[in-house]
Amino acid sequence: MDETILQEVFDIVVIGAGPGGSAAARVAAQKGLKVLLLDQKRRIGLPVQCGELVSQWIYPYLHPGSRSIVQPIDSLILHFPDGILYPMKSPGFMLDRSIFDQEMVLKALQAGARLLLGIKAIGRTPDGIKVRWRSKEGIVRSKVVIGADGVNSTVRGWSTHPILKSLSALQYEIYLPEPQSHGEIFFHPDYEGGYAWFFPKGKVANVGIGVIHPKTSLLKDLLHSFLGQLRGLKKFKQIEILFKTGGSIPCEPHPLPAFENILLVGDAAGHCHPVTGAGILNAIQGGEIAGRIAAEAVLRQDLEYLNHYEREWEEGLGNSLLYGVAKRERLEKNWNRSGMDFQELIRNCWTGFKEYHFDRRKGLL
Ligand SMILES: Cc1cc2nc3c(=O)[nH]c(=O)nc-3n(C[C@H](O)[C@H](O)[C@H](O)COP(=O)(O)OP(=O)(O)OC[C@H]3O[C@@H](n4cnc5c(N)ncnc54)[C@H](O)[C@@H]3O)c2cc1C
Numbered sequence: 037m038d039e040t041i042l043q044e045v046f047d048i049v050v051i052g053a054g055p056g057g058s059a060a061a062r063v064a065a066q067k068g069l070k071v072l073l074l075d076q077k078r079r080i081g082l083p084v085q086c087g088e089l090v091s092q093w094i095y096p097y098l099h100p101g102s103r104s105i106v107q108p109i110d111s112l113i114l115h116f117p118d119g120i121l122y123p124m125k126s127p128g129f130m131l132d133r134s135i136f137d138q139e140m141v142l143k144a145l146q147a148g149a150r151l152l153l154g155i156k157a158i159g160r161t162p163d164g165i166k167v168r169w170r171s172k173e174g175i176v177r178s179k180v181v182i183g184a185d186g187v188n189s190t191v192r193g194w195s196t197h198p199i200l201k202s203l204s205a206l207q208y209e210i211y212l213p214e215p216q217s218h219g220e221i222f223f224h225p226d227y228e229g230g231y232a233w234f235f236p237k238g239k240v241a242n243v244g245i246g247v248i249h250p251k252t253s254l255l256k257d258l259l260h261s262f263l264g265q266l267r268g269l270k271k272f273k274q275i276e277i278l279f280k281t282g283g284s285i286p287c288e289p290h291p292l293p294a295f296e297n298i299l300l301v302g303d304a305a306g307h308c309h310p311v312t313g314a315g316i317l318n319a320i321q322g323g324e325i326a327g328r329i330a331a332e333a334v335l336r337q338d339l340e341y342l343n344h345y346e347r348e349w350e351e352g353l354g355n356s357l358l359y360g361v362a363k364r365e366r367l368e369k370n371w372n373r374s375g376m377d378f379q380e381l382i383r384n385c386w387t388g389f390k391e392y393h394f395d396r397r398k399g400l401l
Pocket residue numbers: 051052053054055056057074075076077081085086087088089090155156157158184185186187188189190205206207244281282283284285301302303304308313314315316317319
């Protein structure tokens with residue numbers, strides 16, 4: 037790493053070069069601020085830990101002529117254990133997440149942000165953050181810190197609410213003999229608090245399962261039996277596993293994503309949808325708000341201004357996340373209740389079914 041960076045003072049340091057961090061760095065740099073984006077990884081976006089499905093609303097954030105789209109998705113088919121299917125219009129894209137993340141970083145660099153890779157944030161100091169690279173340590177000085185460092189965020193650890201509830205997921209990339217234009221979601225009482233997915237991506241497909249504790253210890257068995265089910269359903273001769281990945285997906289927003297001179301963004305702030313776990317778009321939208329608010333706070337020389345982040349986030353997407361939190365509570369509370377109508381529960385709690393919105397209309401949640 038270029039150690040002269042340790043002699044400088046930045047306006048904003050963004051920890052984590054995922055979609056959330058890159059969006060924040062881009063917007064702050066566009067306002068003329070001195071921004072440093074850093075990541076512990078040596079290669080942006082790798083290894084991929086994502087199902088790579090995004091809604092069409094990602095379109096404005098794509099690089100012109102982006103190489104990150106592998107294929108469009110026209111709809112989702114939702115499967116219930118009794119064989120009932122619900123097709124749903126759901127236009128979107130399957131991404132190559134590593135290319136997508138690299139393109140997002142490129143946009144931040146084009147806006148004037150600087151990038152450091154292979155450097156890990158390990159602590160905070162009164163004037164910035166403590167970092168480690170190889171076996172060395174140093175301090176990066178900055179007026180504002182944006183924590184976009186993912187679900188196991190170090191920066192969130194400096195807040196009063198360091199742990200967020202999460203789903204655990206395991207995913208395999210498999211060879212796909214026939215192309216497919218729709219994604220598929222599978223619900224089953226064994227996939228507690230979560231679901232399984234089959235997302236086609238050109239000549240491969242991402243096949244995964246996410247569940248809550250205590251089912252997490254069964255993830256591998258659940259995924260293997262799901263692969264067996266797919267084999268029958270899709271008449272695959274055999275299933276070739278090309279890549280294994282997984283990780284945690286936060287399912288509750290952080291109650292205080294702005295504290296002192298710090299803003300939390302994306303998974304670090306728990307900004308995935310609490311029921312579906314979709315988080316790419318939310319990370320970008322939250323990142324853009326955080327970048328703008330951080331830049332404004334520095335320009336005004338008023339760190340109190342950082343508190344606007346919470347209000348703006350809530351007005352933008354917070355309400356729909358909080359509604360999702362209430363749905364997740366209902367989902368988990370009723371999952372194992374005897375006599376529970378599984379299909380009714382899912383239809384009430386899974387965004388996309390019309391029943392999901394009933395409580396909002398009735399003013400119940
Ligand atoms: C198995 C799985 C499947 C998923 N499928 C989908 C999907 O299909 N669609 C969807 O929308 N969402 C999906 N998600 C969620 C989505 O991947 C995340 O919401 C999204 O990546 C959040 O972006 P982010 O920028 O907040 O964090 P991340 O993309 O996690 O980026 C955080 C970055 O911070 C870096 N970092 C971490 N700690 C430090 C540190 N201390 N110092 C320096 N750098 C650090 C990491 O190296 C990483 O590059 C899935 C998640 C998982 C685990």
